[in-house]
Amino acid sequence: MRxxxxxxxxxxxxxxxxxxxxxxxxxxxFGAISVAAGTPVWVPVVMSLLVxxxxxxxxxxxxxxxxxxxxxxxxxxxxxxxxxxxxGLAVGQLIGTSWPARLVGSHLMVDESVAFAMAEPDPRRARxxxxxxxxxxxxxxxxxxxxxxxxxxxxxxxxxLGLDAVxxxxxxxxxxxxxxxxxxxxxxxxxxxxxxxxxPFLPAGVPVLLSLVGLIAVPRRVKEAA
Amino acid sequence: MTLVPILVxxxxxxxxxxxxxxxxxxxxxxxxxxxxxxxxxxxxLVALVATSSLVKGQSFAGWALPAGVxxxxxxxxxxxxxVMVVAAAxxxxxxxxxxxxx
Numbered sequence: 001m002r003x004x005x006x007x008x009x010x011x012x013x014x015x016x017x018x019x020x021x022x023x024x025x026x027x028x029x030f031g032a033i034s035v036a037a038g039t040p041v042w043v044p045v046v047m048s049l050l051v052x053x054x055x056x057x058x059x060x061x062x063x064x065x066x067x068x069x070x071x072x073x074x075x076x077x078x079x080x081x082x083x084x085x086x087x088g089l090a091v092g093q094l095i096g097t098s099w100p101a102r103l104v105g106s107h108l109m110v111d112e113s114v115a116f117a118m119a120e121p122d123p124r125r126a127r128x129x130x131x132x133x134x135x136x137x138x139x140x141x142x143x144x145x146x147x148x149x150x151x152x153x154x155x156x157x158x159x160x161l162g163l164d165a166v167x168x169x170x171x172x173x174x175x176x177x178x179x180x181x182x183x184x185x186x187x188x189x190x191x192x193x194x195x196x197x198x199x200p201f202l203p204a205g206v207p208v209l210l211s212l213v214g215l216i217a218v219p220r221r222v223k224e225a226a
Numbered sequence: 227m228t229l230v231p232i233l234v235x236x237x238x239x240x241x242x243x244x245x246x247x248x249x250x251x252x253x254x255x256x257x258x259x260x261x262x263x264x265x266x267x268x269x270x271l272v273a274l275v276a277t278s279s280l281v282k283g284q285s286f287a288g289w290a291l292p293a294g295v296x297x298x299x300x301x302x303x304x305x306x307x308x309v310m311v312v313a314a315a316x317x318x319x320x321x322x323x324x325x326x327x328x
Contacts, residue, residue: 043227074235082242085242162317
């Protein structure tokens with residue numbers, strides 16, 4: 001395992017650390033918001049450990065806090081998380097073949113760890129990036145949520161600190177290198193446009209899934225030179 | 227919210243994650259399909275970037291957030307270090323809000 005970590009350079013570790021810090025603050029906010037909404041302390045804590053997908057956790061707590069049906073909360077969260085199936089298809093071969101690696105690696109599959117893996121053309125480095133990012137985020141997110149739920153103090157809205165810009169900025173930085181390939185750029189632009197155009201009309205999560213329609217813009221024959 | 231909905235959400239989410247991983251391992255995909263699976267992940271990630279920078283809930287997120295993301299994106303494009311991308315994106319959004327830009 002040690003050789004995996006050695007393949008990562010300092011720049012990548014700093015990148016992982018930067019998102020981990022943002023994840024702690026985000027977690028503090030989620031824990032505090034959940035408790036403020038009237039859920040017991042263990043709810044956000046257990047949820048973060050077992051679900052480990054921030055968007056769906058905010059959605060589920062929000063629906064229940066607004067007096068909504070828990071079934072609706074779960075369904076909404078599952079729609080939001082369905083994108084992990086195509087993510088697994090894309091990075092599954094990087095995770096490892098032993099059962100513990102498959103099980104733990106699957107659980108550490110979040111948007112950021114997938115993006116880190118996709119940004120590395122070399123499979124060894126991609127694998128190391130995936131694990132480093134996934135593990136760091138798991139620790140950071142759960143420590144943050146526990147802290148927020150226990151102290152219950154609403155960390156001044158993360159938006160005031162501009163922290164809501166961190167997630168999209170990091171993801172953009174990670175996908176940019178892939179987008180120099182027009183066979184990826186065209187479907188990505190079409191998919192992004194579809195997601196944005198449908199967002200006002202569809203439940204959370206569905207527009208992002210619909211972006212896959214953008215794959216029709218993949219050129220029929222990919223040049224061998226690529 | 228009780229334990230049961232949390233467990234259902236957790237198990238369902240894990241099934242998506244694990245299902246994708248197992249399918250990828252079990253099925254020998256041709257190169258063309260593998261390329262398509264990578265492209266699909268990039269398409270999803272770009273859609274996440276687009277929606278999380280422009281939309282809050284179901285309406286426009288205001289200018290401060292996308293401005294921060296654009297500043298971060300330009301720096302990333304110019305090969306700036308990661309930490310600088312993150313700091314510049316957050317600082318831009320925070321300062322614009324402080325200045326009264328929604």
